[in-house]
Amino acid sequence: MYNRVYNFAAGPSQLSLDVLEEISKDLFNYQGTGMSVMEMSHRSKTYLKIFEETKATIKEVMNIPDNYEIIFMQGGATEQFSAIPLNLAPNAKADYIVTGSFAKKAAKEAAKFVDVNIACDVGPDYKRIPKQDELNLRKDADYVYICANNTIYGTEYQDYPDTGDIPLVADMSSDICSKKIDVSKFGLIYAGCQKNMGIAGLSFVIVRKDLIGKHRENMPVLMEYDTQVNGDSMYNTPNTFAIYVLGLVAKWIKKLGGLEAMEKRNKEKAKILYDILDNSDFYIGHADKDSRSMMNVTFNLPTEELEAKFVAEAKKEGMESLKGHRSVGGIRASIYNAMELEGIEKLAAFMKKFEEENR
Amino acid sequence: MYNRVYNFAAGPSQLSLDVLEEISKDLFNYQGTGMSVMEMSHRSKTYLKIFEETKATIKEVMNIPDNYEIIFMQGGATEQFSAIPLNLAPNAKADYIVTGSFAKKAAKEAAKFVDVNIACDVGPDYKRIPKQDELNLRKDADYVYICANNTIYGTEYQDYPDTGDIPLVADMSSDICSKKIDVSKFGLIYAGCQKNMGIAGLSFVIVRKDLIGKHRENMPVLMEYDTQVNGDSMYNTPNTFAIYVLGLVAKWIKKLGGLEAMEKRNKEKAKILYDILDNSDFYIGHADKDSRSMMNVTFNLPTEELEAKFVAEAKKEGMESLKGHRSVGGIRASIYNAMELEGIEKLAAFMKKFEEENR
Numbered sequence: 001m002y003n004r005v006y007n008f009a010a011g012p013s014q015l016s017l018d019v020l021e022e023i024s025k026d027l028f029n030y031q032g033t034g035m036s037v038m039e040m041s042h043r044s045k046t047y048l049k050i051f052e053e054t055k056a057t058i059k060e061v062m063n064i065p066d067n068y069e070i071i072f073m074q075g076g077a078t079e080q081f082s083a084i085p086l087n088l089a090p091n092a093k094a095d096y097i098v099t100g101s102f103a104k105k106a107a108k109e110a111a112k113f114v115d116v117n118i119a120c121d122v123g124p125d126y127k128r129i130p131k132q133d134e135l136n137l138r139k140d141a142d143y144v145y146i147c148a149n150n151t152i153y154g155t156e157y158q159d160y161p162d163t164g165d166i167p168l169v170a171d172m173s174s175d176i177c178s179k180k181i182d183v184s185k186f187g188l189i190y191a192g193c194q195k196n197m198g199i200a201g202l203s204f205v206i207v208r209k210d211l212i213g214k215h216r217e218n219m220p221v222l223m224e225y226d227t228q229v230n231g232d233s234m235y236n237t238p239n240t241f242a243i244y245v246l247g248l249v250a251k252w253i254k255k256l257g258g259l260e261a262m263e264k265r266n267k268e269k270a271k272i273l274y275d276i277l278d279n280s281d282f283y284i285g286h287a288d289k290d291s292r293s294m295m296n297v298t299f300n301l302p303t304e305e306l307e308a309k310f311v312a313e314a315k316k317e318g319m320e321s322l323k324g325h326r327s328v329g330g331i332r333a334s335i336y337n338a339m340e341l342e343g344i345e346k347l348a349a350f351m352k353k354f355e356e357e358n359r
Numbered sequence: 360m361y362n363r364v365y366n367f368a369a370g371p372s373q374l375s376l377d378v379l380e381e382i383s384k385d386l387f388n389y390q391g392t393g394m395s396v397m398e399m400s401h402r403s404k405t406y407l408k409i410f411e412e413t414k415a416t417i418k419e420v421m422n423i424p425d426n427y428e429i430i431f432m433q434g435g436a437t438e439q440f441s442a443i444p445l446n447l448a449p450n451a452k453a454d455y456i457v458t459g460s461f462a463k464k465a466a467k468e469a470a471k472f473v474d475v476n477i478a479c480d481v482g483p484d485y486k487r488i489p490k491q492d493e494l495n496l497r498k499d500a501d502y503v504y505i506c507a508n509n510t511i512y513g514t515e516y517q518d519y520p521d522t523g524d525i526p527l528v529a530d531m532s533s534d535i536c537s538k539k540i541d542v543s544k545f546g547l548i549y550a551g552c553q554k555n556m557g558i559a560g561l562s563f564v565i566v567r568k569d570l571i572g573k574h575r576e577n578m579p580v581l582m583e584y585d586t587q588v589n590g591d592s593m594y595n596t597p598n599t600f601a602i603y604v605l606g607l608v609a610k611w612i613k614k615l616g617g618l619e620a621m622e623k624r625n626k627e628k629a630k631i632l633y634d635i636l637d638n639s640d641f642y643i644g645h646a647d648k649d650s651r652s653m654m655n656v657t658f659n660l661p662t663e664e665l666e667a668k669f670v671a672e673a674k675k676e677g678m679e680s681l682k683g684h685r686s687v688g689g690i691r692a693s694i695y696n697a698m699e700l701e702g703i704e705k706l707a708a709f710m711k712k713f714e715e716e717n718r
Contacts, residue, residue, distance in 0.1 A: 005393030009400040012599055020387055020395060027383050028376075034364030034677065036379060038558045038604075041368040041680055074433035074560060075581050078595040082579035112577040194596055199397045201433060201560040201598030218471040220441035220579060222434050236437040237553055239560030239598070240371055245397075318393065321400055 006343035008333045009321035010151050010296065011174065011195035016338040018255075019198075019248045037244045042237050051233075054247030061250050061258060064183050064206055071205040071225060072233040072243055076192040077102065077173050080203060081109035083223040084169055087215040088188065089142040095119040097135060097161065100126045100150035101327065102171060107145070113216070119144065126153040128291040135161055143167045143187055149175035151195075152325040154298030154332065155291040160185060167211060175295050176204070177253060178337060179263035187211050193242060195295075196336050198249045202242035253337065262337055269335050269344045270294045276348055282355045286330065300330040306358055307331060313354065319347055365702035367692045368680035369510050369655060370533065370554040375697040377614075378557075378607045396603045401596055410592075413606030420609050420617060423542050423565055430564040430584060431592040431602055435551040436461065436532050439562060440468035442582040443528055446574040447547065448501040454478040456494060456520065459485045459509035460686065461530060466504070472575070478503065485512040487650040494520055502526045502546055508534035510554075511684040513657030513691065514650040519544060526570060534654050535563070536612060537696060538622035546570050552601060554654075555695050557608045561601035612696065621696055628694050628703045629653045635707055641714045645689065659689040665717055666690060672713065678706055 007014040030037050033046050040047040055070050064070065073079065084106075085094055092114040096107035098121040110116050119137050120130045137144060144163040149156040151174040160168060167187020176191040183189065188207045194200035205225070213226045221227055227235050253262055274292060277285040277299055286298040301307045310331060311323045324330035333347060366373040389396050392405050399406040414429055423429065432438065443465075444453055451473040455466035457480040469475050478496050479489045496503060503522040508515040510533040519527060526546020535550040542548065547566045553559035564584070572585045580586055586594050612621055633651060636644040636658055645657040660666045666689060670682045683689035692706060 002387035003391075003393060004388060007394050007398055009398070009403070012398055012400060012596065014398050015395065017387075024383065024386050027386070028361035028379055029363060032362075034362060034679070035366050036374065038371065039366055039368070039373050040371055042371060042559070043685075044368070044680065074435075074438075074598075076433075076595045078581050079433075079579070082581065086579075109580055192596060194599075199600055200401070200596045201601060220438070220445075220582065221468055222437050222441065223579065236435050237371065237551060237559045239433075239601075240553075241558055241600070242560060242598075320393070321403065326402075 005318045005320045006339070006346060007320045008335065008339070008347070010325070010332060010334040011192070012200045013195050013334055013336050014338045015198070016249070016252050018252050019245065019338075022248045023245065038241045040240065042234055042240050047240060050244050050247060054243050054250065057247060057250040057254060058204070061253050062177065062181075062183060062206075067209050068183060068206050069209055069212065069225075069229045071207065071228045072238050073203040073205055073222075073228060074201060074239055076194075076200070076203055077171055077190070078105070078109075079223065080171070080190045080205065081106040082113070083225070084143070084145070084188065085110040085113040086219045086223055087225045088167065088169065088211055089114045090214040091140065091142050093117070093138065093141050094143055094145060095137050095141040096145045097130065098123065099129055099147055099155060100153050102150070102152075102173075103145070103147040106147070106171065110145070114142070117141065126150060126155065127286060128288040129155055129157050132161060137163060137166070141166055143169045145169045147171045149173075149293050149295055151296050151334070152328055153286060154293045154296040155287045156293035156295065158290065167208065174336075175293070177259060177262065178266050178295055180259045193246055195334075198245035199242050202239045202246065204246065265341070266294050266335070266337065269339065269341060270297065272344050272348050273297045273333060273335070273351075276351050280355060282359050283351065295334060295336055297333045297335065298324060298328075298330060304329065309358070310354055314347070314350055317346070317350060319343070319350065364677045364679045365698070365705060366679045367694065367698070367706070369684065369691060369693040370551070371559045372554050372693055372695050373697045374557070375608070375611050377611050378604065378697075381607050382604065397600045399599065401593055401599050406599060409603050409606060413602050413609065416606060416609040416613060417563070420612050421536065421540070421542060421565075426568050427542060427565050428568055428571065428584075428588045430566065430587045431597050432562040432564055432581075432587060433560060433598055435553075435559070435562055436530055436549070437464075438582065439530070439549045439564065440465040441472070442584070443502070443504070443547065444469040444472040445578045445582055446584045447526065447528065447570055448473045449573040450499065450501050452476070452497065452500045454496050454500040454503045456489065456503065456505045457482065458488055458506055458514060459512045461509070461511075461532075462504070462506040465506070465530065469504070473501070476500065485509060485514065486645060487647040488514055488516050491520060496522060496525070500525055502528045504528045506530045508532075508652050508654055510655050510693070511687060512645060513652045513655040514646045515652035515654065517649065526567065533695075534652070536618060536621065537625050537654055539618045552605055554693075557604035558601050561598045561605060563605065624700070625653045625694070625696065628698065628700060629656065631703050631707050632656045632692060632694070632710075635710050639714060641718050642710065654693060654695055656692045656694065657683060657689060663688065668717070669713055673706070673709055676705070676709060678702070678709065
């Protein structure tokens with residue numbers, strides 16, 4: 001009806017049509033208020049209802065325990081790279097596990113403010129997630145930092161590291177809400193929302209209450225988690241529209257059966273593509289099998305020319321943004337929650353045909 | 360057709376119907392790309408075209424000279440409260456002119472990082488903008504800071520202070536693009552976009568090139584103006600959708616005749632309401648006549664009960680959010696660019712009728 005493509009972009013990325021239809025329905029006049037959500041005062045009764053519903057729905061969907069605060073911020077993951085060491089390190093010591101570019105960037109930023117120990121770095125090719133016994137963790141670190149899913153390399157933690165009493169902090173920008181997780185195992189979880197939670201310009205932060213309020217003096221006020229919590233994410237005007245979209249996404253996940261159903265669906269989707277890699281010597285997967293991401297499937301073709309041809313021909317057939325990240329090349333299919341099984345089947349059929357024609 | 364109200368909210372606030380119609384037209388499929396702007400990779404060709412057009416159009420509309428950089432950030436004015444002293448004060452000295460709550464908050468935040476001199480404070484009632492000879496400016500300050508329009512109090516600079524060679528920094532969140540200004544008189548101008556430039560979650564910053572690159576070491580990377588400039592506001596994922604909306608707003612301003620036409624229209628609109636205040640002893644304007652804001656018209660009625668009745672009855676007639684800021688009470692009509700003359704005439708007629716019936 002709308003002549004839409006299958007959008008395999010890594011983020012910002014495809015939204016479910018259901019969510020776009022909700023946005024469209026209320027665009028000029030949200031439920032009889034006579035205005036768009038974009039135009040509403042963040043202090044208005046109608047908007048506060050949207051805000052509270054969003055919070056409640058995502059809390060339910062992710063099963064977030066009561067001893068955690070939910071904060072909506074701006075600035076994406078990069079702002080959290082600074083905010084985390086400024087807020088969570090009263091002893092100014094943090095351990096970072098580096099599994100890709102974003103974890104590395106986070107560690108570099110943290111080193112401006114605290115003593116950073118690289119507990120492990122699986123570079124330079126970042127094909128895998130390290131095992132527990134490879135981690136050089138300090139007993140007196142304030143937190144241990146991981147990037148749960150590495151968008152660029154297509155790797156993802158299947159089991160999270162055991163950090164004992166030391167809070168585990170996770171950037172889940174690219175796999176949040178893709179599967180069930182036990183929030184209580186984490187000190188802090190955060191995500192930029194432009195992959196699995198809606199649109200760009202909003203960051204979603206879950207932080208254990210006892211970790212809040214130990215931030216350093218004289219840091220930017222907007223980055224203080226306690227200020228954000230005390231103002232219920234409205235110390236200043238929040239990204240009102242993106243919070244509304246997150247609410248729609250959370251309701252859509254709930255409607256589809258919650259994270260359990262989403263995980264099942266995502267496993268099925270990823271398996272279709274990984275099966276092709278496993279049964280081909282034309283397509284070479286980047287990630288080690290035990291470290292594969294359910295969200296970003298990365299692989300190479302025999303030559304760069306064939307990769308360019310693959311991307312161009314897929315585009316002609318209505319499959320967009322399959323080119324790998326500019327830092328590593330190759331092909332990357334980002335298959336977040338909003339990617340329908342139909343899109344995967346279309347890509348799989350295309351991959352088989354392309355291999356036959358070009359091997 | 361859409362049954363919309365007149366929305367007098369102070370921000371987020373009314374959008375022009377033209378802008379909403381553009382958003383609606385391309386919501387599922389932006390110009391044949393098969394996806395919404397919200398879903399586009401910020402690195403895609405289509406999105407980069409939107410981004411460049413937005414920048415070029417706002418540069419043209421505001422007549423921004425070539426020796427200024429345009430930056431899109433997140434976090435609103437509050438983030439700039441921190442970013443400005445961290446970026447623009449190599450000597451760690453700044454003068455602040457306090458004309459309301461937001462200037463005061465900005466000064467308080469800056470004092471975390473630099474030596475702040477309050478060059479003038481016209482509180483506690485903030486009815487006016489100070490005269491040049493009231494300003495206690497230091498000769499060795501790194502910059503002088505003003506809030507160009509005080510949303511809460513309804514005051515606005517008619518002439519900007521003369522700061523000689525010292526860069527003038529202005530928060531124009533609530534009057535940017537409402538009138539012609541000479542950008543070359545400023546070192547830095549910024550605005551949260553949710554009033555006159557679209558929607559919440561985006562900050563618009565114009566900074567003179569020679570002031571960039573003197574930021575302090577070990578500050579949050581996302582707040583560094585040089586990092587933002589070097590990455591062309593894409594050091595990380597920007598608020599892609601809000602930038603697109605800003606582009607639509609800028610095109611709409613251009614279509615209406617640019618800032619000259621906008622200023623004429625805004626003057627006319629404000630005059631209608633201020634004439635009522637000037638010809639009434641029922642409505643008492645808050646601001647001194649020579650300091651009145653063209654964007655936020657603030658006034659009181661004889662009693663708080665009448666003020667509550669005014670807001671409630673106006674709401675029944677399709678005029679929303681006329682209640683003054685919770686910190687000062689009274690009535691506030693925010694009449695940004697997107698408020699049509701028709702809305703003003705409706706409010707004026709209502710005010711006359713309400714006075715007759717309740718005096």
